[in-house]
Amino acid sequence: MKAIFKDKPGEGLVMKEVPEPTKPGPDEVIVKIKRASICGTDVHIYRWDSWSASRIKPPIIIGHEFAGTIVEKGDMVEGLEVGDYVAAESHIFCGHCYQCRTGKAHICQNLKILGVDVNGAFAEYIKVPARILWKVSPEIDPNFASVMEPFGNAVHTITVEDLTGKTVLITGAGPIGAMAIQVARAEGASLIIVSEVKPYRIELAKKNGADVVINPLEEDLVKRVKVLTNGEGVDAFFEMSGNPDAFRQGMEALTPGGIASVLGIFPGEGITFDINNLFTLKGIKMYGIAGRKIFETWRIADQLLKSKRVDLSKAVTHVLPFDEWQKGFEFMMRGESGKVVLVVSD
Ligand code: NAD
Ligand code: ZN
Secondary structure (H helix, E strand, C coil): CEEEEECCCCCCCEEEECCCCCCCCCCEEEEEEEEEEECHHHHHHHHCCHHHHHHCCCCEECCCEEEEEEEEECCCCCCCCCCCEEEECCEECCCCCHHHHCCCHHHCCCCEEECCCECCCCECEEEEEHHHEEECCCCCCHHHHCCHHHHHHHHHHHCCCCCCCCEEEEECCCHHHHHHHHHHHHCCCCEEEEECCCHHHHHHHHHCCCCEEECCCCCCHHHHHHHHCCCCCEEEEEECCCCHHHHHHHHHHEEEEEEEEECCCCCCCCCCCCHHHHHHCCCCEEEECCCCCCCHHHHHHHHHHHCCCCCHHHCEEEEEEHHHHHHHHHHHHHCCCCEEEEECCC
């Protein structure tokens, strides 16, 4: 089968022929992949930044967002059948640590990630533990089922609290921020303000339904948010850029007593901010978001897509043949895309 590999340390990736996975273990299944999509993490691995160099052990098939059909299953697998249409939780949780036993498998202590720690999804077939699979509603297009994993990041971040009638700021309209705009609208937000610096992504935010998009390099974001909210500031701040300035601006733009839900991953050791005035004395409630709640988030994601309350055709901007994966990575690296989906099979 064809697969995209990190074959050795250093920049770049290669597509090559490798044997198909065989003989699923008792609790494993083999999935024939229909679609796989490119994540920012895959781009980090392509570029071989310091994170990749410390974490990835080549040779490895990368990729962790996919949808496909089960073609073989192990003897002990229950609740899934050959022919089932599935997507996967990329976080392979252990199932027996403290967090897994108490309903928090998304922050499992022994987490392994598909396409990072074990062979991933940029291939024609993948062998995975059955427990990470989600049966996708048949109404959902494979192009969108493939991105249910990052869409789940958006859903998890946005749904931490009730948003009915609330004013919202989302910083960063990358693929996840763009999808988050639609989730916030579906959740009943009354005003969705987005900050973004790249022209392509500013347009993407508008296309996904932002009420106001502000470029913080050209305008004072906090001042503008205050004007838009009668001087009060927003009720909820969702950080989806991983940029330290965006984080500080979001904390400042929040109304006292508001909530912050942080998905963005910041470079290096982290960031500094005025914790006294922007958090403690403002009585802010802050959520750290890792992955997706397993499988609570998946259920919400599935229902939002099945019911078409969220339309991912506005966030999936490129659908390319598997062989043109290199082109897909280039769009992602230039920041001139939403989600990029690869058609691996029909
Ligand atoms: P992305 O990098 O494609 O998007 C980030 C966007 O933020 C870009 O469009 C960028 O132009 C914009 N941006 C940069 N500086 C900004 C600023 N000062 N103000 C406003 N916008 C700014 O990333 P993505 O794939 O959409 O993911 C969003 C974030 O979530 C990233 O930081 C990513 O690492 C993180 N992430 C976290 C998890 C998790 O489990 N916590 C999972 C997936 C992704
Ligand atoms: Zn665990």
